[in-house]
Amino acid sequence: MKIDSTHLRLVGSCPDQVGIIARVATFIADHGGNITASNQYEDVRSKTFFMRYGIELLDTEMSASEFATTFRSLADELQMDWRLTDLAQKPRIVLFVSKFDHCLAYLLHRWKGGDLRFDIPCVISNHETLRELVEWYGIPFHHVPVPKESKAKQAAFEKTGELIEQAKPDTIVLARYMQIFPAWLCRKYRHNVINIHHSFLPSFIGAKPYHQADERGVKLIGATCHYVTENLDAGPIIEQDVVRVRHSDSIEDMMRQGKDVENTVLARGLRYHLEDRVLVHGNKTILFS
Amino acid sequence: MKIDSTHLRLVGSCPDQVGIIARVATFIADHGGNITASNQYEDVRSKTFFMRYGIELLDTEMSASEFATTFRSLADELQMDWRLTDLAQKPRIVLFVSKFDHCLAYLLHRWKGGDLRFDIPCVISNHETLRELVEWYGIPFHHVPVPKESKAKQAAFEKTGELIEQAKPDTIVLARYMQIFPAWLCRKYRHNVINIHHSFLPSFIGAKPYHQADERGVKLIGATCHYVTENLDAGPIIEQDVVRVRHSDSIEDMMRQGKDVENTVLARGLRYHLEDRVLVHGNKTILFS
């Protein structure tokens, strides 16, 4: 099918060598592609090259998948780990929540207003609490309770895994989901499961970070958006921010003020991820913001 | 001796009860004192009252020490832990440094320009590196090497303790002093030894925090000004701040950007301390900023 123009995003990393940009940019130009955005980073210590290109295929009969097929041989030569996104395809996001509604409400409001552009096949929760809010937006809501007992918990996550598979998400967002996401799901959706942690990591890992912050008497509290890995709150960090607190702030005051930071840090991190601005490098991220 | 007016600062904490402010403020007024600044905090959880008053004694024959003597009986009644500062007395500060000069240079420049008002009887260092800078400002510089061997190290800190004693400081500032301050000196000058730690505590305790920050891939780095206690980097926090870093920042870039945060956080924290704005409460601080 011929269309007027195709918008793509090409993201990749490979061992650094002379001429990578020349070869990739020449490839793009030779295939009728206009570069509309471009970022590169040359990591000196690991001698690794990272790149992100926005591409507009002009007046061409080439489809996104044909472009990908053609690019493969160059990528192989460069030993490049890469992916190509067709911007005509809206990303699909499955949201996980528990009882706290602020991150969910924020994302849904921004999503409905068009500030965040993706599809939400469903929301999954271990509680019924937020069903009404989710369904008001016309989104399917699945309640999958997570028992404490080991076998029952395993079964719950198998059920969860099936629901995810049916939803075919590109990205999973844990929007204050108060359960540890199982390792096998982390691996299956590696670098595509995003969590918001309500502290400035690596401070205050685990449960009740605002209580920990209060206990330690810090003068700033924060939030961290990161990829979920097998290690609790230790995955690659995408975005962080902080807000000042005072001695007169109770834990409840911190939680209230923290909500704003959680909301904006999650929304910013998710946007970076969806716009292919985040490239994972070991346990760190390259962020083409 | 009669003087036109005496400026005092009265700081204290005591079990909370009805009428404390009334009694203290009435005492001040009855003794010809005009309250020029006032802060209180009523901690609900511990039922503790904290206060800070700036007082101008008008047309009175009462000296600061007479005021203190008279106040004692009220303070005893209220079971108050308190101190009175005569603003005519400049505080005395002993500075400790190693090789990094930025915090020292910043404090000395601000001190010479009159932005920070105190006397510096001496600077003590475990290296000769910064002697020239210190002596250019006309301040005595003591070089006390700190050997690694346990007994020699103990002797070095005994020598250090004597130098401090001779200097009669109100406050000791560790301006990037890369040695662990001995527990007995921490106790002797309890809540009067201030350290600047080059991370956002409790993240990255101990040595090489910028290396740790780089390793973890955080998106913000910070600095923390805190009171020194027997527990490394775990004392009550006075002030903190952060600055954004990027994936392209090397450890050296972080160290360079961190300098600005260290400088301003230390200067702000020290100013709060000298202006009696910091009241220690357990392992936290009340900050009347």
Added chain:
Amino acid sequence: MKIDSTHLRLVGSCPDQVGIIARVATFIADHGGNITASNQYEDVRSKTFFMRYGIELLDTEMSASEFATTFRSLADELQMDWRLTDLAQKPRIVLFVSKFDHCLAYLLHRWKGGDLRFDIPCVISNHETLRELVEWYGIPFHHVPVPKESKAKQAAFEKTGELIEQAKPDTIVLARYMQIFPAWLCRKYRHNVINIHHSFLPSFIGAKPYHQADERGVKLIGATCHYVTENLDAGPIIEQDVVRVRHSDSIEDMMRQGKDVENTVLARGLRYHLEDRVLVHGNKTILFS
């Protein structure tokens, strides 16, 4: 009627003189009041005293209004401009909006979740756009179109004035209401009409501040919460904040990022106002945060 305890807030300002705190605090203690929060500020230049007290009337038969009546004579002596708030009375807030929904959605969500504690008798808008959202929260929505023609506009605001009067609000919030609030309404509800302006005032007064920011090429954009006066965007500032923008941000990107700042600055400013933390002093505010 006897109740267990009454919570009050006493706020005032008067010419500075010796003994004000003593007299006010003694008055409170003598009438069985426990001071649960206290702030004062002594403005040197204007020789004005400002105060804010949280008061718990313990085991007393005195009501809030009796306390007020009794306090009047002391206030008169001190030439004090003051107000007393009974915390048992929820404040009433009328919200004004146009078409932009983010500030409204943010306030309503926080209000429903209990983070902001007030009653909303109605929302008034010059457009129908946000009716559905408002009514979902069970709040009456009034549509009062504002024509451009002078007489018709005047009539519209007379109608608006009547609606406000029926709603008996303590505070009016212009949550991105894109009309100039008439001077007579500003005067009638003086220091009780709060606006959120989508720039860092005094930069970019008036319409389309994000376009102005883009035009000038600033590196930070901001938002300002202020009291509305007869002079456009020139009333006393309550709260401000900023967010960093980049050369690659379009005006739409700025508007999107600005929403977060607008939301949090308005919510913080409104909270300060409702908690009687804002005292107007000429065209500036004392902020007991």
Added chain:
Amino acid sequence: MKIDSTHLRLVGSCPDQVGIIARVATFIADHGGNITASNQYEDVRSKTFFMRYGIELLDTEMSASEFATTFRSLADELQMDWRLTDLAQKPRIVLFVSKFDHCLAYLLHRWKGGDLRFDIPCVISNHETLRELVEWYGIPFHHVPVPKESKAKQAAFEKTGELIEQAKPDTIVLARYMQIFPAWLCRKYRHNVINIHHSFLPSFIGAKPYHQADERGVKLIGATCHYVTENLDAGPIIEQDVVRVRHSDSIEDMMRQGKDVENTVLARGLRYHLEDRVLVHGNKTILFS
């Protein structure tokens, strides 16, 4: 002369078209250049392309000037406005000051410590005040008083112009120089004269911005680093930042807190400029930070 490797920086802008990156990157690779850093920006509204490349010429007999000569024909084809920097050449900076010493002291300290890498042929001032500080660093100090009378002032700036010419600077920094830099000097060193203004522009243009900030009652004060043009405080902005102030801060407090912001904003802006990260686009800047 053959050297092991030559480090260059190539910066340019031109009308956008398909294939620019391909052609430039291919040119660099074909001439033995390894791209060590790369930034591009495609401005949609003006259809302009901006680029910055760090280049390492490996094992080549080509000098920086030969590279430039060879690049010229490609640049002409692309209608590119460009410049090439040989990193072996340290930039030369002339500093202008009046009486305030904080920005000067900060830059000199950072310069001596190696954090800022440039040569300072001289410092020029309309006052003698800072001679001692400048000469301590071994830098020539020129005192050129600037009379108020029009003809004498003109003569002073002619003298100034001669001193600059002898110093052959790449960049001129007005480090709190309290005189209006004449239009003809702005034009002569267009986009190479950097000023630090002690407000968050466009707020508080002109003299005494801290007094203006106090008068308006803002809750944040700031500083702006910008290129100097004929229009006072209206040139392209390089960097800005802010710091929170309180109602209790006097103008002197603001000035003191503002110093930190001025220092870091100027140092950051100057570093961006020296690293060729700032490309002027109309009255705005592209900032490859």
